[in-house]
Structures are given as C-alpha cells and as structure tokens.
Amino acid sequence: MIIINGEPSAAVAPGATIAQLLDGLDVDGERGVAVAVDAEVIPRGEWETFAVADGARVEVLIAVQGG
C-alpha cells in the first residue's frame, strides 16, 4: 500500500507514477499542487516517470489561504 497524506490508499497501486497517482485521486496537476515522496520533493518534470514504491509515504499538497 502507498500512504497518501497519512492514510494507506487502495486507490493507487504500488509502482504507479506520480501522474497516475494524481489521476487516481482525481487531482489534475494544476498550478498550486506539489508532491513529496518520503520527504523528498518530486519535481513536476518527473511526475510521468517517478514510480511510487510499496509503503512509500506520499504528501500531495495544494495552495490554501494562509499567511
């Protein structure tokens, strides 16, 4: 299982790319979205190729009001 935003997710299978993972969450890769895997930032340019391993902890973040 991949851990997405703190919760084990059945929506996305291990081995999926970041792009597939975002599709699985119904998130388009719009401006304002960022992804980290195991506390490493995954640059946008790697979203199509970076495969998320089983047990990886993924943070999917978006712009919110603040500051």
Next chain:
Amino acid sequence: MIEPMRIAGHEFSSRLILGTGGFPRLETLADAIRASQTEMVTVALRRIDPGARGSLVSVLDKAGVRILPNTAGCYTARDAVLTAKLAREAFATDWVKLEVIGDERTLLPDAVELVAAAEQLVDEGFVVLPYTTDDPVLARRLEDVGCAAIMPLGSPIGSGMGINNAYNLRLIREQTALPVILDAGVGTASDAALALELGCDGVLCASAISRAEDPVAMARAIRLAVEAGLLARGAGRIPHRLHATASTTEAGKPEFANGDRASRPGAGASTGAEFVHPSDPARAVGGPDPMGDPAEHGAQAAPPSA
C-alpha cells in the same frame, strides 16, 4: 505618485503585501485584493482534500498578483526548507516568506532554526523573506546569510496589538539597506501608517483585513494608511513636545482691562525642553539627548531604502 518598493531587484508600486489567510470567502478575498491594490499575496501549502476543489490559485492568477508562498506551520529548519521547495514546484517561484515557528501559543519565530533555514534556502537560490522577531541582532544575522528583506513583527501574528517596540523597528531600519516590511501585529490602519512613519518600506497584513467586520473596507483603509505613512515620513514630522507651542503669533495681541489674567506663566515655564516620544522618528537613534537643543530635533527619518 508613491515611490516603488524594491525587493530583490523587483519593483512594487504597492507597499502592501496581503496575506490570504482568514478570508471567509474567495469572493471577499478577490474584492479585498482589488481594494488593497496589492501586487503580492501570500499562500500556504496543505494536504489536498480531493473532495474540495480549491480555486485559490485561479482567483489569484485572475487578480494578476504575484504569489508569495509561505512556510506557515513549520517548526524546524528541515520542514521549512522542504516546504519552500514544494512551494517552488507548486508555484514556479523561488520567492518564499520563511516562517519557522518556535512557540505554539505566541507563534513567535525560532531564531536558531530561522537562520539555519534562511541560510540553506539562500544557498539553493531562493529569494528569502524571513518573518522574524523585532530583534536587530537577529535581523543582522538574516541579512548576513543573504535574505532579501527583513520582515519583523510588530506584535504576535493575529494579535492586532500593533507595534510593541518602535525602538527596535527603528534600530532595524537604521542598520540595513534591505527592505524592512512589518509582518505581523497590525490591527488597524493607524498601525500600518506608523510602520511607514518609522521607516518601514512596507507592511504585510492578513488578519487585520481578512478578519475585519468589513474586510474590503479595511483593505482600502490600510492601503491608504500605508500611503499616508510614507508621505508623512517624507514630509518630516514635527517633534513631540511636552508643552504647547503657539501657532498664532503674540505680535499685535490687544490688551484688555483686567490684564492681570492675560498671561500667567506656569511654575515650570517652558525652557524649550522637549519631550520626545520613543516612536518619534525625529529622535535619531543614538542621537542627541532628548532634552537637548530643540533645533537638533529636526533630523529627518531614515530615507526609504534604495
């Protein structure tokens, strides 16, 4: 025409940066952006809620404002650096409002972690705008590691207590050529005006506007206050005085009957001594004795930074 504010080679004709936190609705935020005439607004990053489609970025892009991501909620340099890097990916900007908090109750910055994070981010090519306490020594450390501005608090975030230590703000202003932007504590328009009068280049305002009863009216009020403060600073204020100074000449004053009451000097009739309020920009830091020669108190406030 207001002289522009320059940060890292970028010119802003507005000296008001708007924090987007606390607005009840995105429509109100959009209206407040218009009323404030701001050119840069802060945003934060949080875990996505797949159910709720946030259109914050599209609202901001439509308003034509520059996005300044923050690292709100980070308590360590590590988290702040990671958040800044995520923000760079999310918004395609290497600008960051760096916040590293050290205390939950006061939300005061953690000086040690802040300097460490600032240094790492500058090394990675970020334009770092650090939210800091009003400590002039810490401000110097932040400048030494390459920050692009100093953003001292006036009082704690969201407290609305205004500027608690005008003296420290003036020390920070005096020692640096970097932009100094008051970053927390503004409660109402007069606080923003005072910041500019004290020599700050700009003001960052969130709660004072977003949590006002009428955020759009307050956005306009604070925009005007920032302009007023800047103009007043340039105009050169009169010093605070303990005693009155007549603005109407004594010359040609008529004499009437019962003239014994016409003039009654007090026991401590004015000797020209002045009371100089601590916030008075005419009181140069390290300058003349406040009770000294009144003529020396015409000193101007620090000029706006280049």
